[in-house]
Amino acid sequence: MRLSIDHLTRYRFSQPQARIVQLLRLTPSDTDDQTIVSWRIDVDCDARLREGRDGFGNRTTMLYIDGPITGIEIAVAGEVLTGEVDGVVKGTLEPLPPALFARSTDLTRADAAIAAFAAAARGAPRAQLESLNTAFAKRFALSHARPDHGLTAAEAFARETATPRDMAQMFVAAARSLGLPARYVSGHCLTCEREAERPTTHGWAEAHVEGEGWIGFDPSFARPIDQTYVRVACGLDAAQAAPVAGSRLGAGREWLDVDVQVERMNGGEQ
């Protein structure tokens, strides 16, 4: 399937900033299941951009801007060709072994409630994961509110609605509590972003099953990952896979506005 992605990130500051340094994880990598046909990042001011990779193998772009500056607009536009996926992610750059993803982080620590919830999933590892993948969507109403970046999996579990970010973090915490390595994935998806009123970067999860590999799950929609998904970055939690980690030198408040459009393009069928 040929997908076009337009992803706009806009920051505005209440006071001029002297300097901005941001780490962007906005660029997908080629895998066996997705080929990047074209991809570009445009910034609406005089910025220096540097490509690199982080420890998880994600493509990164460092963004350096000298002030005074009162706002930035980062426009990402690209086309990706995706193939049929059987749920198992293949051909990703893996600098770290699955064992690393068995550890928890402050954002993804399973408390007793999550662990008990996870323990209800029975069977072989893949069956357990598939049952978890439907359980969260049953328990929580999907929220399209802006994700709260400080919210931990345990805090999210105490609520009644959950954003995709929280669904994915809870899934990751639950899978790890069953002894299965799991990680957070950020990226885009044809249908989920269309359903949201204010679309933003989507979040889902991957869990590792011995002998099979990394398998993608989208607990927000209780379905496996298919060719409507474009995988951008992964990490132990949402923060490590976040599209933007930023720092600014200057006082005042900031406002963030994000818009994502994912469209299916014609003529891309293979």
Next chain:
Amino acid sequence: MEPRGLWGFDVTMGKRRAFDEIWGTGGRRRPRKELAELARWIEATPASELSRRQHAAEAAFRQLGITFAVYGDADAAERIIPFDIVPRVFLADEWARLSEGLVQRVEAINAFLDDVYGEARIVREGVLPPDLVFGNPQFRPEIAGMKPPHHVWAHICGIDLVRTGPDQFWVLEDNARTPSGVSYMLENREAMIRLCPELFRSFRVAPVDGYTDMLLQTMKSVAPPGAGSSPNCVVLTPGHYNSAYYEHSFLADNLGVELVEAADLVVDDDVVWMRTIAGRVKVDVIYRRVDDDFLDPLVFRPDSMLGVPGLIAAYAAGNVTIINAPGTGIADDKAIYSYMPEIVRFYSGEEAKLPIVRTWRCREPDALEYVLDHLDELVVKLVDGSGGYGMLVGPTASDEEIANFRAALVAEPHRYIAQPTLALSTVPTLGDKGVVPRHVDFRPFVLTGASGVQVVPGGLTRVALREGSLVVNSSQGGGTKDSFVLLGDEPEVRA
């Protein structure tokens, strides 16, 4: 006559007299023959004179501002570490053997770090359990795949050693993050030369004042390839509230480089710059005395105001060298320590020349059971602790302390290791009623640069000033001594 057992009860405190490094085991009337002259000096110098010199040294340290802060002690924000006037001495052949062991160990530490952040052969080949490395909070996935210049990760290591007999040295822990204490090695020596010049006439003591030159050479040797012929080096401190701030400024002064805080550095286009009055200056090598967590808020702790945004990107791009490299904490984790003999064998193909102390990993159920049954005999430590915090010394602990540790061990066994209580060697030390034996440990400083590993002939001797105490940490009432390394008969040893 000497304690033969490698560990266990025959060398345990209270069961046998500890080995004294000057007086031997025969009491002060029959000192070790190589050190008989030093024993005579101790006997011949009146305690009042020793005390006068000791006070003169401490007064000088106070004037210099060699102080440290004690965490959790609001009354004494800054103290000086007590200094003891009686030196500790290593014979030339003892030092030669120790150095060989230290070089081998630090080479293995660097090979281990290069491996675990790369291919992780040591895990794939089953030598180390995967979760011990990858589940360890000291392993930093954020920097996986990044390579420091010349594959040197731990440029500055402080290896803590204890001694139980003339030839029995044991590694107690490895400090591969930002080991401190080298300023004491240098200042203690200056004080001794000034206050006890006669000792330097009687003994041929290897000089330690070449340390800062050696360190600067080491730093320059690992500069990024693009740095040119005179790389710009800086010392990065968390600031003057840090307990080791004196040492940070001391080192910067002696190295002749700038002492900077995070706010003095900016990263632009993946290059690190230092702000100066005359404009910005490119930085090639950063000797950082801040923890990984506070290096770069974009990669590590986002709430940290101490870090330099973009520093890890500059490091990954190969534009700056960070000393020690990010992620080295995995090598000084105490559970990893327990595998050091296997680690040395894996990378060097040789047996470790320096043994470790027997270590029970409480994460293993059998070990935990043994430890819980023998808490009153063992030393229990946090795997990632330092400074003597979070430590139980069973033989001297109260029932309440033991009960608290038992509860902590049961709740989080993976966070602890236990070791037998060793009969640490003693060195004569000036007390209130004259010179008495007190337990010591030793931290030599080992430098690794592009051309290999070097050991400074000296180090930091810490002494437990309370009678019978085995806890030498300065935060727990320990003091320091000068450490003499004697030169051999052959003049070429001077080189």
